[in-house]
Amino acid sequence: MLALTACDRTPPDYRPLVTLPLYTAGDADNGALIYEDACSQCHQLNPGSNKKGPQLMNIYGAPAAELADYKYSEGLSNSGWIWDAETLDPYIADAEKAMADSKMLADPMPDASERADVIAYLSTLRDEIPALDEDGFPIKGGDANKSADITPDKGSASTSNEQSKMTNEPVDVSSDPAQKPAADFR
């Protein structure tokens, strides 16, 4: 069969949502700061946006080298590792020591408590896979109008009562944090 060539962009790949509990032996807030400093120049958190290294959303508990849209080293691809505290700790400590053929040329992180903080932060990175179109790209604003099923008020007999507002009004969904842009925020 002929492969479809309508779209030559590689669709973003997504890791499934994390099922492990949060890692609490470190301080995730401090880990976020360390991550910013030591990891973010090579790693992104948006599916589809791989930098020098693969994006890291939903990495905690995920099999190593899982993303189809990133080219991993053979070593990591064949490692069979699952990214939990036990594998992340030596990898973050010194990737080239943990994996001879590693593509990750990051500075070693000798401080165990810093590593625990980073692992705690990584364990907070959780995001659902959005609705995808048939090519595997996220559908932009896909569900935005789903609940806009408001029938117009027909009887105009509303007795001008500003004060008798319903206490049960639906909340504004426009600020729903789930409705975030699908990709490319950096």
Ligand code: HEC
């Ligand atoms: C100089 C760039 C660079 C820096 C800095 C860096 N990484 Fe990486 N990282 C990579 C590359 C490249 C890979 C792919 C490794 C391979 O294929 O062997 C990778 C892979 C990973 C993976 C495996 C991802 C997967 O899908 O299996 C994790 C986890 C990871 N890095 C975490 C971190 C953390 C945490 C830090 C900060 C402490 C960090 N990295 C700093 C470049 C970097």
